[in-house]
Amino acid sequence: MRRSAAVIAALAISVGGCARALRPVDAGSPLGSADRASADPAAAQLLMQAAETAFARRPDLAQVREAEQLWLRAAVTDATNAEPIVGAVRAQVWLAENDTDQQRRRDTATESVSTAQWCSRREPANPTCSYWLALAVGVQANQRRATANDGLQVMVRALHAAIERDERTDHAGPHRVLALVLVRAPGWPTGPGDPDTGLVHAEQAVSLFPDFPPNWLTLGEALHETDQPQRSLEAYRCALEAARGQLDHPDAVVWIQGAEATLGDDEGGCTITVAAAGNLF
């Protein structure tokens, strides 16, 4: 998963709007009518493997759309498992951020929220479902500004729920995304924005997964927003170093671009170390 920088880009300036972020799920969806009794986990597993392979070929749009369909088929094939639904939401969130057609981005964003709601319905205590619901609501807010106000509240609740259940989901994704929300959203009392608390979550994400470049990118942004420009640059250097160590990752180019956009010609290396206790130095 990339840093989801665009997930909440629009939220930072959207303080108005009154549409609800969550709507009742479509009872007619194939996800709702899937029969648990006739679940075929083995077949679903094959579909999920094919979906992962296709999704790894991003930024090829056709391949990501193929991955989305494969995951949805897997979710219907095995109605006892939320994992393929999570996969479908991952693909939809990616498409909602990257599809070249604006209308398709809007439609897919709305669809991703509905799919994520089915995930939570299938496994209400699954932290991954809460996490991806937050991301889906974020891309929806980006595409449909009227949902931003309510969407921010939904995101914060879902991310806190994910942290409570499993903060390690998606390389500390709940901490990372919550940090971005708190750093970028309008501040109190208009919105949940609170850069100081955002920094705490960014530091926790790095402490848990220091090898994951998006965590460093988020920390760099949080340090910048809390008026620590020098440490911010150091964090971006760590992001670059971590990304360059994973060049075979489908999102490595995006991570490197994200770091280089801030660093420019800066040639320094990563000097922040993570102690065993998780403290940053």
Next chain:
Amino acid sequence: MDAPPLPPVAATFLCDAMLKTVLLLLTLTLTGSGATAPLHLVAWAPGYPGSTTQAQPTMDEFARLLANAAGWDADRVTAEYQETEVGGLARLTHEGTQFALIPLALFFKYEDQLDLHPLAQVVGPGGEASETWCLVAPAGRITGPGDLAGWTVMGIPGYSEAFVRGNLLGAWGPLPSNVNVEFTRRVLGGIRRASSGENVAVLLDSAQTAAMASLPNAGELEIVATSERVLLGLLVSVDTRVEASTEEALSGGLMRVHESPAFAELLSTVRVSRFEPVDQEAIASSREAFDKAR
């Protein structure tokens, strides 16, 4: 628009009269192009959320609707958002910026330097063009301005020390000279510091003051001063870079923008309900308070 070059043969036979005619035509052409010259507006709000890039889609829509309201082509006006003091200052110093939307504190700070002229004032979502600010401090420690000696007073308007001392706290009394007035976007961080007993007092706008009771640490704090009412914000022209007729067309358009449902919705996202003519008396009395504190 450049005039087309004259053919060499024609130029040879130009007499004075013809030259005058050509110059007159050229002047008219340039005047005509001035009437449709592009206009740029900067929404300059240090301490408020979002960045220039993030806000650009909203600013594009704002510019398009504003041009329509002024009766111009939709692409005549461009607009951008600047969330830092230094960024906005650079953009307003640039010749290509003719208008700005700014809070009152910035207006007084840069009125002379940038030759700013108010054209309209902002009306907030509650229908008021002005608001009060409150100073919040650790409960039981501040009974008057003198108690703040050596303290830090922080808040969004902290980028203008004279505005804080004169307009927001002047009516309460003069602050000791060793009070550190500090800008911060992170008001919640300031509140946390104050509620934990640090020598910190925080300036809150009316919306923040109204919401203070909902904070978990509200019991540790108290309001020690409330300002006179100050205007929320102004639309200003910069350095007389356009003709009066252009300013009038823009102001006229602004006064009507709230009548458009699309524009009203857009304005609501930035907590503006409409624009109205400038209250010159309010500006004059605020300027007096500001000048005294400079």
